[in-house]
Amino acid sequence: MTEIPARARAVIIGGGVSGCSVAYHLAKLGWTDIVLLERKQLTSGTTWHAAGLIGQLRASQNMTRLAKYSADLYVKLEAETGVATGMRQVGSITVALTEERKHEIYRQASLARAFNVDVREISPSEVKEMYPHLNVSDVVGAVHLPLDGQCDPANIAMALAKGARQRGARIVENVKVTKVHTQNGRVSGVSWAQGGEQGTIETDIVVNCAGMWARELGARNGVTIPLHACEHFYLVTEAIKGLGRLPVLRVPDECAYYKEDAGKMMLGAFEPVAKPWGMDGIREDFCFDQLPEDMDHFAPILEMGVNRMPMLETAGIHTFFNGPESFTPDDRYYLGEAPELGGYWVAAGYNSIGIVSSGGAGMALAQWIHDGEAPFDLWEVDIRRAQPFQKNRSYLKERVSETLGLLYADHFPYRQMASARNVRRSPLHEHLKARGAVFGEVAGWERANWFAREGQEREYRYSWKRQNWFDNQREEHLAVRNGVGLFDMTSFGKIRIEGRDSLAYLQRLCANDMDVEPGRIVYTQMLNQRGGIESDLTVTRFSPTAFLAVVPGVTLQRDLAWFRKHLSGEFVVITDVTASESVLCLMGPKSRELIQKVSPNDFSNDKNPFGTWQEIEIGMGLARAHRVTYVGELGWELYVPTDQAAHVFEAIEDAGRDLGLKLCGLHTLDSCRIEKAFRHFGHDITDEDHVLEAGLGFAVKSGKGDFIGRDAVLRKRDAGLGRRLVQFRLTKPEPLLFHNEAIVRDGKIVGTITSGNYGHHLGGAIGLGYVPCTNETEADVLGSHYEIEIAGERFAAEASLKPMYDPRAERVRM
Numbered sequence: 001m002t003e004i005p006a007r008a009r010a011v012i013i014g015g016g017v018s019g020c021s022v023a024y025h026l027a028k029l030g031w032t033d034i035v036l037l038e039r040k041q042l043t044s045g046t047t048w049h050a051a052g053l054i055g056q057l058r059a060s061q062n063m064t065r066l067a068k069y070s071a072d073l074y075v076k077l078e079a080e081t082g083v084a085t086g087m088r089q090v091g092s093i094t095v096a097l098t099e100e101r102k103h104e105i106y107r108q109a110s111l112a113r114a115f116n117v118d119v120r121e122i123s124p125s126e127v128k129e130m131y132p133h134l135n136v137s138d139v140v141g142a143v144h145l146p147l148d149g150q151c152d153p154a155n156i157a158m159a160l161a162k163g164a165r166q167r168g169a170r171i172v173e174n175v176k177v178t179k180v181h182t183q184n185g186r187v188s189g190v191s192w193a194q195g196g197e198q199g200t201i202e203t204d205i206v207v208n209c210a211g212m213w214a215r216e217l218g219a220r221n222g223v224t225i226p227l228h229a230c231e232h233f234y235l236v237t238e239a240i241k242g243l244g245r246l247p248v249l250r251v252p253d254e255c256a257y258y259k260e261d262a263g264k265m266m267l268g269a270f271e272p273v274a275k276p277w278g279m280d281g282i283r284e285d286f287c288f289d290q291l292p293e294d295m296d297h298f299a300p301i302l303e304m305g306v307n308r309m310p311m312l313e314t315a316g317i318h319t320f321f322n323g324p325e326s327f328t329p330d331d332r333y334y335l336g337e338a339p340e341l342g343g344y345w346v347a348a349g350y351n352s353i354g355i356v357s358s359g360g361a362g363m364a365l366a367q368w369i370h371d372g373e374a375p376f377d378l379w380e381v382d383i384r385r386a387q388p389f390q391k392n393r394s395y396l397k398e399r400v401s402e403t404l405g406l407l408y409a410d411h412f413p414y415r416q417m418a419s420a421r422n423v424r425r426s427p428l429h430e431h432l433k434a435r436g437a438v439f440g441e442v443a444g445w446e447r448a449n450w451f452a453r454e455g456q457e458r459e460y461r462y463s464w465k466r467q468n469w470f471d472n473q474r475e476e477h478l479a480v481r482n483g484v485g486l487f488d489m490t491s492f493g494k495i496r497i498e499g500r501d502s503l504a505y506l507q508r509l510c511a512n513d514m515d516v517e518p519g520r521i522v523y524t525q526m527l528n529q530r531g532g533i534e535s536d537l538t539v540t541r542f543s544p545t546a547f548l549a550v551v552p553g554v555t556l557q558r559d560l561a562w563f564r565k566h567l568s569g570e571f572v573v574i575t576d577v578t579a580s581e582s583v584l585c586l587m588g589p590k591s592r593e594l595i596q597k598v599s600p601n602d603f604s605n606d607k608n609p610f611g612t613w614q615e616i617e618i619g620m621g622l623a624r625a626h627r628v629t630y631v632g633e634l635g636w637e638l639y640v641p642t643d644q645a646a647h648v649f650e651a652i653e654d655a656g657r658d659l660g661l662k663l664c665g666l667h668t669l670d671s672c673r674i675e676k677a678f679r680h681f682g683h684d685i686t687d688e689d690h691v692l693e694a695g696l697g698f699a700v701k702s703g704k705g706d707f708i709g710r711d712a713v714l715r716k717r718d719a720g721l722g723r724r725l726v727q728f729r730l731t732k733p734e735p736l737l738f739h740n741e742a743i744v745r746d747g748k749i750v751g752t753i754t755s756g757n758y759g760h761h762l763g764g765a766i767g768l769g770y771v772p773c774t775n776e777t778e779a780d781v782l783g784s785h786y787e788i789e790i791a792g793e794r795f796a797a798e799a800s801l802k803p804m805y806d807p808r809a810e811r812v813r814m
């Protein structure tokens with residue numbers, strides 16, 4: 001096998017569209033010494049049979065940026081490589097059959113405008129003009145994206161492969177990677193086999209682009225890649241006379257998409273309950289395989305299709321296609337370096353949008369590998385969000401049967417997964433359930449999102465308007481502001497950092513000053529070299545050599561990976577202790593009165609001021625009381641050993657009866673923190689957001705000495721801010737903000753809301769969002785007229801750079 005070198009700068013595993021795109025983009029960055037190995041033939045996994053829909057608009061700015069990049073690249077690829085890609089910008093139409101769906105697609109249209117994607121709301125009669133074959137009798141609204149398109153997926157992959165080869169990459173077919181070798185916790189090479197021949201390639205970098213094989217391949221090295229294949233269906237009719245050139249059509253309310261191709265019509269399905277496939281593994285000889293047709297499963301979609309497009313009734317069926325594709329627990333793909341193994345990168349799990357995603361994903365991953373830092377915020381698809389337990393196949397089987405259909409489901413705010421629940425539970429779960437908790441799931445954790453009243457239905461009724469728990473949240477929110485509320489935040493990630501060098505190590509990683517007395521708690525960020533925020537956390541000092549970092553449950557793996565990656569010979573031990581302690585947050589102006597009823601300790605400002613902790617007796621147990629808050633009130637986070645959590649909960653509950661103690665859920669935590677303008681990682685602050693522009697300069701101590709990101713902080717201080725995180729409140733009390741609504745400044749869209757909720761104390765919807773402001777003073781920024789565009793309608797908004805709730809932080813120091 002002379003084609004296969006003994007050494008390469010990177011080895012890409014898998015020759016589908018994902019692997020070809022990574023190879024193409026690495027080669028474009030000058031990485032010519034790379035090899036792509038494909039076990040059979042290029043595209044022979046999932047890529048060859050994709051429908052080839054290229055829709056640019058995705059749920060967030062950066063995902064749209066990537067999809068748009070793909071569309072632009074695919075338009076140019078044919079001229080560059082000479083491979084006909086079939087890319088045609090025929091446009092796309094999405095129609096709504098319900099008012100709720102219309103609201104959703106109109107919201108998407110506002111978002112598209114904010115992201116510079118060409119879009120137009122169109123009436124049912126305009127749909128009919130563009131799509132004469134369509135039954136529009138029950139269509140209530142539609143949007144048209146003229147630059148969306150369709151392509152020939154296999155040829156897109158072939159063109160990317162050719163582009164990579166032209167730049168020096170080696171692409172070898174019929175060679176299977178049998179093993180990834182490691183040395184000192186890093187990738188050191190791969191073994192390959194071809195027929196009877198075997199060999200190894202030394203390399204520091206592998207990229208797992210193995211599609212539905214990726215989970216199993218990763219697991220062999222202890223790498224978590226939770227994905228599983230599902231059967232995915234479409235049919236293609238015989239040629240239909242006079243069909244003409246048509247835009248791609250999506251009818252999400254009927255789980256269907258339509259594509260005209262070579263005079264035939266394709267109808268594809270995203271049915272609500274899908275069929276997981278390959279539970280016992282994938283046959284060794286799988287290559288351009290199809291799965292058996294299942295007309296019974298497809299029939300409900302076809303029936304709706306015939307009503308929607310009556311000509312389907314008489315058009316003969318040319319092909320009934322069923323092929324496997326990988327799906328993930330949250331319907332988002334995986335990109336980035338695996339937290340478990342240095343040099344092991346992943347680009348897989350594309351949830352039926354791998355063609356449109358891979359162009360951009362390959363570009364972003366290549367840049368990430370090249371620079372060692374993500375080129376912009378990719379947290380949504382970052383492999384570090386995967387939880388180790390999610391490798392479990394029973395879990396995956398149950399969950400992916402739901403995620404396939406979610407692509408076309410109503411994307412209501414607060415929508416919860418219905419399948420594969422109850423895997424991670426707090427020791428208080430049954431207590432909360434008995435008291436009316438309605439749970440949501442994050443990272444496998446069941447968390448009380450709101451509490452139903454006695455006799456009230458314990459289910460979400462989803463809507464774009466006020467949902468059925470709005471008044472419950474209001475009562476909880478006002479209890480926190482005026483009385484006392486109790487939250488179960490056991491899902492917090494807890495990381496112990498111990499050892500002789502732990503202080504010096506934390507000083508290097510954190511922007512705030514960690515050299516505080518034992519007994520103190522420091523709010524800080526960990527920054528990257530660009531001053532972007534990699535992590536938002538509190539660090540509690542237990543002793544001269546022991547600290548506890550507390551992070552959001554969903555970022556735990558990411559934060560652990562960041563900590564471990566930055567150990568460089570120091571004597572420091574990092575341990576995930578998340579499961580060892582429950583966290584009960586007692587918050588509100590009456591919290592001191594309440595805690596003093598269950599604990600003999602002194603909770604005065606003298607003994608336990610804001611930002612300190614003490615060990616306390618509580619009930620008949622022991623806990624650590626941390627005087628910090630995420631809701632902007634006097635309060636304590638109580639860290640209780642999990643074995644004593646139920647006891648402490650019962651003691652607090654008994655003592656709280658006279659004080660009107662209210663159990664509160666995560667929705668209230670969120671509405672309270674946005675009133676106080678506290679930032680949330682992943683929404684308001686990401687690795688792309690500079691810590692000073694995020695308004696967190698107060699937690700950066702550049703005078704303490706060097707730390708990662710310090711130079712970028714100093715540079716930004718000199719250059720001035722290019723954007724600022726602003727808090728908004730809608731002046732009308734009715735409309736709601738969730739996320740991603742367009743910010744309009746003096747009549748022009750300038751950004752999007754990064755997180756929103758309802759300010760029950762402030763009396764209107766509230767949100768945070770960045771406003772560009774190069775060379776502007778605070779007064780300039782606030783001097784403008786602001787509106788927020790929601791589903792095409794604009795609403796006046798008040799703007800502030802200081803928290804609208806308790807701007808002088810008097811409440812937390814009561």
Ligand SMILES: Cc1cc2nc3c(=O)[nH]c(=O)nc-3n(C[C@H](O)[C@H](O)[C@H](O)COP(=O)(O)OP(=O)(O)OC[C@H]3O[C@@H](n4cnc5c(N)ncnc54)[C@H](O)[C@@H]3O)c2cc1C
Nearest residue numbers: 014016018039045046047050051052053177211354355356
């Ligand atoms: C019916 C259907 C319709 C679809 N329609 C669309 C659409 O309209 N738009 C869209 O964007 N997406 C669509 N998709 C999704 C899209 O096809 C996939 O997301 C995409 O092809 C995934 O590409 P991939 O490279 O990750 O996986 P694959 O194409 O499966 O590539 C993985 C490759 O890795 C190889 N491999 C595995 N293990 C090894 C090993 N150990 N050594 C070497 N090689 C290995 C495999 O042989 C395989 O070729 C559709 C999918 C289906 C099933």
